[in-house]
Amino acid sequence: MSTAHSGYYLPHGSHWPIVGSVGLTAMLGGFGAWLNGSGAGPWFMAAGFAILVIMMFGWFGTVIRENLAGLYNEQVDRSFRWGMGWFIFSEVMFFAAFFGALFYARVFSVPWLGGAGDGFLTHELLWKGFEAVWPLLEPPAAVVTPDSNPYPVPKGIIETWGVPAINTLILLSSGVTVTWAHWGLKKGNRGQLVLGLIATIALGVTFLALQAEEYVHAYQDLNLKLSSGIYGSTFFMLTGFHGLHVTIGTIMLTVILLRAIAGHFTPDNHFAFEAVAWYWHFVDVVWLFLFVFVYWI
Amino acid sequence: MSAKKTTRRLALTLLLSAPAAALAGAGSGWGLLNLPEGVTPISREAYDLHMLILWICVAIGVVVFGAIFVSILRHRKSRGVQPAQFHESTAIEVVWTIIPFLILVGMAVPATKALIAMEDTSNPDLTIKVTGYQWKWRYDYLDEGIGFFSNLATPEEQIYGDAPKGEHYLQEVDNPLVIPVGKKVRILLTANDVIHAWWVPALGGKKDAIPGFVNEWWVRVDEPGVYRGECAELCGRGHAYMPIVVEARPEAEYRQWVAQRKAAAEAEKAAATKTWSRDELMARGEAVYRKSCAACHQANGEGVPGVFPALKGGRITTGPVREHIEIVLRGKPGTAMAAFGPQLSDVDLAAVITYERNAWGNDTGDVVQPADIAAAR
Amino acid sequence: MSTATTTHEAHHHDEPPRGLKRWLFTTNHKDIGTLYLIFSLVMLFVGGIMALVIRAELWEPGIQYVDPQFFNAMTTMHGLIMVFGAIMPAFVGLANWLIPMMIGAPDMALPRMNNWSFWILPFAGAMLLSTLFMEGGAPAAGWTMYPPLVLQTGEAFPFLIFSVHLLGLSSIMGAINIIATILNMRAPGMTLMKMPLFVWTWLITAYLLIAVMPVLAGAVTMLLTDKYFGTSFFDAAGGGDPVMFQHIFWFFGHPEVYIMILPAFGVISQIIPTFARKPLFGYSSMVYATASIAFLSFIVWAHHMFTVGMPLAGELFFMYATMLIAVPTGVKVFNWVATMWRGAMTFETPMLFAVAFVILFTIGGFSGLMLAIAPADFQYHDSYFVVAHFHYVLVTGALFAIFAAVYYWLPKWTGHMYDERLGKWHFWLSVISVNVLYFPQHFLGLAGMPRRYADYAIQFTEWNQVSTIGAFAFGLSQLLFVYVIWKCVRGGQKATAQVWEGAKGLEWTVPSPAPYHTFAEAPEVK
Numbered sequence A: 001m002s003t004a005h006s007g008y009y010l011p012h013g014s015h016w017p018i019v020g021s022v023g024l025t026a027m028l029g030g031f032g033a034w035l036n037g038s039g040a041g042p043w044f045m046a047a048g049f050a051i052l053v054i055m056m057f058g059w060f061g062t063v064i065r066e067n068l069a070g071l072y073n074e075q076v077d078r079s080f081r082w083g084m085g086w087f088i089f090s091e092v093m094f095f096a097a098f099f100g101a102l103f104y105a106r107v108f109s110v111p112w113l114g115g116a117g118d119g120f121l122t123h124e125l126l127w128k129g130f131e132a133v134w135p136l137l138e139p140p141a142a143v144v145t146p147d148s149n150p151y152p153v154p155k156g157i158i159e160t161w162g163v164p165a166i167n168t169l170i171l172l173s174s175g176v177t178v179t180w181a182h183w184g185l186k187k188g189n190r191g192q193l194v195l196g197l198i199a200t201i202a203l204g205v206t207f208l209a210l211q212a213e214e215y216v217h218a219y220q221d222l223n224l225k226l227s228s229g230i231y232g233s234t235f236f237m238l239t240g241f242h243g244l245h246v247t248i249g250t251i252m253l254t255v256i257l258l259r260a261i262a263g264h265f266t267p268d269n270h271f272a273f274e275a276v277a278w279y280w281h282f283v284d285v286v287w288l289f290l291f292v293f294v295y296w297i
Numbered sequence B: 001m002s003a004k005k006t007t008r009r010l011a012l013t014l015l016l017s018a019p020a021a022a023l024a025g026a027g028s029g030w031g032l033l034n035l036p037e038g039v040t041p042i043s044r045e046a047y048d049l050h051m052l053i054l055w056i057c058v059a060i061g062v063v064v065f066g067a068i069f070v071s072i073l074r075h076r077k078s079r080g081v082q083p084a085q086f087h088e089s090t091a092i093e094v095v096w097t098i099i100p101f102l103i104l105v106g107m108a109v110p111a112t113k114a115l116i117a118m119e120d121t122s123n124p125d126l127t128i129k130v131t132g133y134q135w136k137w138r139y140d141y142l143d144e145g146i147g148f149f150s151n152l153a154t155p156e157e158q159i160y161g162d163a164p165k166g167e168h169y170l171q172e173v174d175n176p177l178v179i180p181v182g183k184k185v186r187i188l189l190t191a192n193d194v195i196h197a198w199w200v201p202a203l204g205g206k207k208d209a210i211p212g213f214v215n216e217w218w219v220r221v222d223e224p225g226v227y228r229g230e231c232a233e234l235c236g237r238g239h240a241y242m243p244i245v246v247e248a249r250p251e252a253e254y255r256q257w258v259a260q261r262k263a264a265a266e267a268e269k270a271a272a273t274k275t276w277s278r279d280e281l282m283a284r285g286e287a288v289y290r291k292s293c294a295a296c297h298q299a300n301g302e303g304v305p306g307v308f309p310a311l312k313g314g315r316i317t318t319g320p321v322r323e324h325i326e327i328v329l330r331g332k333p334g335t336a337m338a339a340f341g342p343q344l345s346d347v348d349l350a351a352v353i354t355y356e357r358n359a360w361g362n363d364t365g366d367v368v369q370p371a372d373i374a375a376a377r
Numbered sequence C: 001m002s003t004a005t006t007t008h009e010a011h012h013h014d015e016p017p018r019g020l021k022r023w024l025f026t027t028n029h030k031d032i033g034t035l036y037l038i039f040s041l042v043m044l045f046v047g048g049i050m051a052l053v054i055r056a057e058l059w060e061p062g063i064q065y066v067d068p069q070f071f072n073a074m075t076t077m078h079g080l081i082m083v084f085g086a087i088m089p090a091f092v093g094l095a096n097w098l099i100p101m102m103i104g105a106p107d108m109a110l111p112r113m114n115n116w117s118f119w120i121l122p123f124a125g126a127m128l129l130s131t132l133f134m135e136g137g138a139p140a141a142g143w144t145m146y147p148p149l150v151l152q153t154g155e156a157f158p159f160l161i162f163s164v165h166l167l168g169l170s171s172i173m174g175a176i177n178i179i180a181t182i183l184n185m186r187a188p189g190m191t192l193m194k195m196p197l198f199v200w201t202w203l204i205t206a207y208l209l210i211a212v213m214p215v216l217a218g219a220v221t222m223l224l225t226d227k228y229f230g231t232s233f234f235d236a237a238g239g240g241d242p243v244m245f246q247h248i249f250w251f252f253g254h255p256e257v258y259i260m261i262l263p264a265f266g267v268i269s270q271i272i273p274t275f276a277r278k279p280l281f282g283y284s285s286m287v288y289a290t291a292s293i294a295f296l297s298f299i300v301w302a303h304h305m306f307t308v309g310m311p312l313a314g315e316l317f318f319m320y321a322t323m324l325i326a327v328p329t330g331v332k333v334f335n336w337v338a339t340m341w342r343g344a345m346t347f348e349t350p351m352l353f354a355v356a357f358v359i360l361f362t363i364g365g366f367s368g369l370m371l372a373i374a375p376a377d378f379q380y381h382d383s384y385f386v387v388a389h390f391h392y393v394l395v396t397g398a399l400f401a402i403f404a405a406v407y408y409w410l411p412k413w414t415g416h417m418y419d420e421r422l423g424k425w426h427f428w429l430s431v432i433s434v435n436v437l438y439f440p441q442h443f444l445g446l447a448g449m450p451r452r453y454a455d456y457a458i459q460f461t462e463w464n465q466v467s468t469i470g471a472f473a474f475g476l477s478q479l480l481f482v483y484v485i486w487k488c489v490r491g492g493q494k495a496t497a498q499v500w501e502g503a504k505g506l507e508w509t510v511p512s513p514a515p516y517h518t519f520a521e522a523p524e525v526k
């Protein structure tokens, strides 16, 4: 450690963070205004998003240039690793909140509304007739106050062993291809790296396409919507946030692919590749939980 | 009350009231320093536990703070002491891990017993369903088939300082909850809009009233009397204005009261079938409005800008009658405007709508009859 | 500098850039620390003024100055701003200033991200404050944002949610940076078990932050979709449960309160040994106790929800787990007392605040323990007894620790000694008025006054008036604090490198004021 210490790269001031703050604020402020019915909202949102994209190009561009210039030593690399690792952990906790909601609904609130355990009187006095089953197609309001039920009642749910199972295979294979690409990188085999990345991206895109198709099916054929009671809420929020992460992961993989083609990365200096690979594996693991707890059991 | 408890209380009162008395002598609130012991088995459990833990904490505090003060007085540089250099002792760390642990176990045992007793709502003599509304309570006697709303009775003038405040300012209601003495009353709690909490200190505690779920609590009041409490979960603008008053009456008086209530309900039913004059409706409507609507739309009908719309010269209150009946009957989901259909009788609804359409210069001249409401339901 | 390679030489010139750009673009941990501390001070005043609005309205029963809706908005904003704007940023500011100096690092591990962590805050704060001017008023459902009430918020609603998202993002990035710094940037020989306790407590706090801030983000996201996109997480009619929000919120919220106190423990563990001139008693047990508190903090959340009607087994579990926290916290208190015991104490302002912290925090801890007893909490819950509890741990706990830290390190930051006489005045005024302010709130709560009340029954008048007097006195005393800082920044007696006779640690080996870049060359720690 001592040798690395004095060579720690300390950047000069940077304007990108504050640009990022402006972008974020404009984006979220615009979204908020939009939700309040303001016509200017979407414009602010788009402008904010554009600023954020510019910021990312600028910021990552600087980092890449510094890295290529050899300014980073091993210790800097380690800082990036700790940073990325714990960032992914924070993402895990974000998903944990939604999984928590899913488990709470399945184990507590829905059974209580159906009269189980402490919910006996809740059921008798307020929700008589409601039946607690999972997947919950008919939420309490659909049974007890059908006239004013705001929650569209689905006709069915997504078949586990259809698209979701295929998607599981796709994501698992993409974990293999990205590792294969990594091997290529470590061996100095650029062809294998590029090919592996292309395969991974292709699998990611296929996954997203199938997921989109599945959403259309849910909305159009099954009447299963985000607003279909707690089942629809947990289903779409969990799979939706996962899909968003796959999208982000795919974009990041694409950037890595372009950089690989441009000749970046060496067998012993390719943290960016690894960070994205970790992210991809994280997205993969989240999917496995989704497959088991949302689609399957 | 045991002698031991009396001395304990006396000691506490002396300890705590000395500075207070010095401050003000006889002012009414100065003496309010501690949890009331209350009038139910549960409230006594809570009180005893409270005193137990309080004294344990005081004792630990005396030891810990005592050590600090001794240290401050004796181990100060200005007295020319040399600092010792000890800084570790596993033995002592173990000791001051284990002793607090044992003290905690000593607290946990009575706490567990009390908790189990409190949660035991089985075998009630009587069950009352309590529903929280923004901002009033409704009481339904499930075994008797009677039910009514309980609203704040303190006049607005007192709140805004235009009249002197009465003795029970904000702790008085039009229709108190009446219960029989010596009976186990099971209280079922739920809410209509947001979460409220039903708290009467003398009855031993509170439980949340949660929309869509039913919670349970029980009381057995041993002494007749009037016990006052409040809503204890933030529920919006009128959170401080939905008090609870419980009257515990001897069994016979309670029975009498139930009979009266039932007779009044019959009379109300009959009233819905007759045709009302405009003046009758206006008089009754004003009363209903003050009770049920003024909390938001204000007595002068001007509302609270940005939060509650003005009904004076309002679009709906001076527009088509149908829409007016609709919004009052069914409310507006997603806003604080609740559906009053299930809350008010046809007569009251007809009256309040008539009132709103003719008060504050909304001179539409419309008269809405109970039958119109029944038709719109 | 001699062995530093030439490429890096350029980055080590010791002059900060000038003008506004220095502050907007800075990547220097000391500048960023200063920004955090200034922001926090401003927010303390903003939140404090809201508290004074609350206390003024509560001077007597009846509605005097503000509408009850606005009163609730004041309570809500006061809680949010104090927690996210005043206390947390103050500790992150201290971490920025001190951690690199304490572990012998040249800067934080990720300096550019460090800038971003800070520069999200003013934007988030502005977004939150802007809700005061919106149709329907600022959020008024309490800092805990319980549905369904919070869903009745007007135009402010999405901005409330998004500002919480931004604040969370800032905290997460800050925490990641602190972890990377502590794990990766220690000088040779600075083993984990040699780190100053302030560094240890922050390492553990940073883990709490990255574990729970995303959960809060998730919770408020569900609020957003429930209001605008038809989900029914918190609506029984759709199969959800309003109480579910409370579980998720408090899974964040309870660790959050330890996020605000663990760094305070760290500060106190630095200060007491210095002024007792005696090493900290039980260093390793302090580390283990901190870790135990952090671990336990994840399994006690529902003690905020004893009255929601949980199953009995749940109530018992959360009661026992909560009580257990008294054990490691007790270890800390006893260790501080043992450090003072047979020391040679002097009582400069930092030490005064530290000693007051130990006593007053313990009082707050005792009331916490009383609250943990579920059957008694049925009485205490949502009363002013709770308000008294958490202000003892937050104001005389966290805030007093921040005061202590500022006085302790101010000479290191500015190069000047602060005015000791005024510092002592600030201490005595604060410590007396703060007890006048909060002690009576115990009585009010026990006697039956609910919290979040704009108006109250007449028997509560007397103690409310005492409390309000205390509030204004305490608020005024803080003007003195600002003056002392201002005066110290402007000039004063030159501070030596070590500053305090008993001070130990790397930060006391560099000159005062600490140079813009410290430890370009790693110090050797033995």
Ligand code: HEA
Residues within 6 Å of the ligand: B057, B060, B064, B100, B101, B103, B104, C144, C257, C258, C260, C261, C303, C304, C305, C322, C323, C325, C326, C327, C329, C330, C331, C333, C361, C362, C363, C364, C365, C366, C367, C368, C369, C371, C372, C373, C377, C380, C381, C382, C386, C389, C390, C393, C394, C397, C398
């Ligand atoms: C810095 C912040 C902080 C800290 C450190 C604590 C510490 C503790 N808190 Fe507190 N708490 C809050 C901030 C904090 N709290 C806030 C903000 C709220 C309200 C939130 C809201 O609703 O808005 C709250 C509310 C709150 C409640 C909910 C009350 C209610 O709403 O009904 C409870 C209940 O159990 C509780 C318990 C505790 C306990 C047991 C501790 C323990 O950690 C205390 C441990 C310390 C000691 C016990 C003293 C020292 C120990 C000894 C000297 C050893 C020997 C002692 C014994 C064996 C007794 N707290």
Ligand code: HEA
Residues within 6 Å of the ligand: C044, C045, C046, C047, C048, C049, C051, C052, C054, C055, C075, C076, C078, C079, C080, C082, C083, C086, C087, C141, C142, C143, C144, C387, C391, C394, C395, C399, C437, C451, C452, C453, C454, C471, C472, C473, C474, C475, C476, C478, C479
């Ligand atoms: C996190 C830290 C923190 C801090 C530091 C404080 C500081 C203070 N708080 Fe607290 N408070 C909370 C956190 C905090 N609070 C939380 C989380 C809640 C719960 C919110 C909720 O229920 O949702 C709460 C709620 C709360 C309530 C209950 C409100 C209610 O239930 O309706 C009250 C009432 O007295 C109160 C008072 C005060 C006061 C008087 C101070 C004082 O210490 C403030 C002192 C500072 C100043 C006063 C500013 C400085 C000076 C000036 C501005 C100069 C001008 C001065 C004069 C002209 C006199 N606070």
Ligand code: CUA
Residues within 6 Å of the ligand: B132, B133, B135, B195, B196, B197, B231, B232, B233, B234, B235, B236, B238, B239, B240, B242
């Ligand atoms: Cu109802 Cu507060």
Ligand SMILES: [Cu+2]
Residues within 6 Å of the ligand: C253, C254, C257, C301, C303, C304
């Ligand atoms: Cu807690």
